[in-house]
Amino acid sequence: MNYLEIKDLQVEDISSKKTLLKNISFNIKENEILAIAGESGSGKSLTCKAILNLLSSNLKLKGSIKLNGKEILKDEKQIRKNFSVVLQEAMGAFDPMFSIKEHMFESIKEKSNKKQKLEKCKYFLKEVGLNDINKILKSYANELSGGQLQRVMIAIALLEDTNIIIADEPTSALDTINQKQIVEIFKNLKNKTIIFISHDLAIISYISNRTIFFKDGEIIEEDNSYAKYLKSTQKKLSERFLECLR
Numbered sequence: 001m002n003y004l005e006i007k008d009l010q011v012e013d014i015s016s017k018k019t020l021l022k023n024i025s026f027n028i029k030e031n032e033i034l035a036i037a038g039e040s041g042s043g044k045s046l047t048c049k050a051i052l053n054l055l056s057s058n059l060k061l062k063g064s065i066k067l068n069g070k071e072i073l074k075d076e077k078q079i080r081k082n083f084s085v086v087l088q089e090a091m092g093a094f095d096p097m098f099s100i101k102e103h104m105f106e107s108i109k110e111k112s113n114k115k116q117k118l119e120k121c122k123y124f125l126k127e128v129g130l131n132d133i134n135k136i137l138k139s140y141a142n143e144l145s146g147g148q149l150q151r152v153m154i155a156i157a158l159l160e161d162t163n164i165i166i167a168d169e170p171t172s173a174l175d176t177i178n179q180k181q182i183v184e185i186f187k188n189l190k191n192k193t194i195i196f197i198s199h200d201l202a203i204i205s206y207i208s209n210r211t212i213f214f215k216d217g218e219i220i221e222e223d224n225s226y227a228k229y230l231k232s233t234q235k236k237l238s239e240r241f242l243e244c245l246r
């Protein structure tokens with residue numbers, strides 16, 4: 001059964017009358033990792049923002065987003081309850097005035113005392129492969145490396161205890177070693193439904209069995225297996241996309 005059903009999402013820029021997303025429809029099963037690929041400006045991030053109801057006021061959103069059969073389009077409460085986000089630029093997600101510990105405490109929704117909160121933070125920081133956890137908790141974002149910050153952001157998404165994580169280019173700003181480690185963390189997450197956006201088709205083929213390809217605000221192709229594509233002799237749109245990246 002489909003867990004998340006996106007149907008006919010359409011985003012229009014009312015100031016320019018331009019349609020930015022056209023009939024975006026796709027489904028995700030519970031605990032599946034779905035990858036989204038596509039060239040720059042093709043509508044990947046906009047689709048995520050539409051799902052999260054984070055579109056700017058000049059953009060008009062239409063369509064349907066069902067979670068477990070229930071309509072949640074623009075339903076702030078349901079979105080906050082069910083979705084977490086991990087972004088490309090980790091630094092921008094952190095307020096420079098607050099320590100990592102303060103950020104992490106903020107994202108714990110359930111009632112718990114300070115000691116319980118601290119234990120939880122430490123647990124998830126370990127889960128994402130961080131060492132020297134006491135020092136990290138005391139740090140501010142500008143005192144950590146990109147790889148460390150990205151891990152903290154994933155730990156925060158896990159602390160939020162939501163079912164779905166949208167990861168928008170979470171590895172793009174990282175070096176190859178950190179990219180691999182972060183991809184590994186996502187791949188090994190248990191009981192999470194993940195929408196994973198990346199330009200990197202090697203990463204995409206590793207993390208997910210199912211990829212949707214965007215072009216000019218539309219889904220141009222859904223590929224169940226990148227390996228299948230590699231074997232294919234037919235020149236498909238995804239192949240052309242790959243060639244563009246070479």
Ligand SMILES: Nc1ncnc2c1ncn2[C@@H]1O[C@H](COP(=O)(O)OP(=O)(O)OP(=O)(O)O)[C@@H](O)[C@H]1O
Nearest residue numbers: 013020038039040041042043044045046047056058
């Ligand atoms: N707030 C906005 N107002 C008007 N147009 C927008 C807005 N946000 C995005 N767009 C336009 O929508 C299109 C899709 O943008 P989007 O950010 O989804 O691309 P993307 O596929 O995520 O690209 P990238 O890989 O470079 O991040 C682009 O043409 C962009 O200029």
